[in-house]
Amino acid sequence: GLANANTEFPTGHVIQTSGDSYTRTAGFVIGTGSLHVFGADLETSLTPKSTDNYLVTWLTLPGYSNEGTGKSLKVGLRYSTDSFSSSDVTLGPRNNLDEYIYHNTTTSMQGPLTWCLWAPVPTTSAIKIRVITQAYNAAIQLFVQAGSTGNPGVASIVTQEIKG
Numbered sequence: 001g002l003a004n005a006n007t008e009f010p011t012g013h014v015i016q017t018s019g020d021s022y023t024r025t026a027g028f029v030i031g032t033g034s035l036h037v038f039g040a041d042l043e044t045s046l047t048p049k050s051t052d053n054y055l056v057t058w059l060t061l062p063g064y065s066n067e068g069t070g071k072s073l074k075v076g077l078r079y080s081t082d083s084f085s086s087s088d089v090t091l092g093p094r095n096n097l098d099e100y101i102y103h104n105t106t107t108s109m110q111g112p113l114t115w116c117l118w119a120p121v122p123t124t125s126a127i128k129i130r131v132i133t134q135a136y137n138a139a140i141q142l143f144v145q146a147g148s149t150g151n152p153g154v155a156s157i158v159t160q161e162i163k164g
Contacts (some may be wrong), residue, residue: 009163010093015053018044019158027063027079028142030073035132036084043130044159048121053164057091059131062153064101065110065144071102072136077117081125091129092119112153121161129159 007008009015014043022042030037048055057077066072066100075098097115143153 006089011163013162013163015049016046017158017160018046019042019098021157022155023153024143030133030135030157031086031139032135032137032140033135036078036130036132038155040083040128040130040133041157041158042157043128044157045081045126045128046159046161047126048161050125050164051121053121054090054162055117055119055121055129055159056162057119057159058159059097059115059117060154060156061113061131061142062155063110063144064113064144065141066101066138067138068135071138071140073113073140074134074136075113075115076100076132077129078132079122079127079129081123081127083128083132089122091122092117100115120164129157131157 002155020042022038028037044057047054057149059075059077064073074096076094076096078088079091080089096115101113142155
């Protein structure tokens with residue numbers, strides 16, 4: 001390639017990209033105690049070059065259903081330097097990317113969910129980044145159309161290191 005260890009990239013340049021996707025053939029229930037429900041099935045891996053850089057992570061979760069009134073979903077990103085055996089640290093300034101994905105009517109809310117997070121690189125050690133999910137008030141479901149249509153969508157996560 002054109003780059004070597006001494007290459008200096010301009011601010012805003014993409015240094016590296018890592019991505020993953022996950023599909024299912026049945027719905028996926030997220031409980032109130034759930035966190036790492038996807039585990040290694042939906043994670044990115046990279047070794048950041050500098051803590052002066054930034055990570056941008058895009059996340060899409062398909063087929064969200066709050067299964068009725070008063071239920072919601074909390075979603076966040078975590079990183080680990082040891083494949084989550086003991087290291088499990090919030091990526092970015094908050095544990096959740098949004099307060100709650102919530103719909104307060106007598107009918108359920110359904111649809112895809114998409115987020116983007118911009119965060120400083122936390123370490124230059126090799127890391128894995130995973131999504132965490134937790135239902136609020138009662139269980140919800142992802143990939144809700146999997147059983148009825150056979151077309152549940154695809155969950156995706158993409159992380160890029162950007163020159164700071």
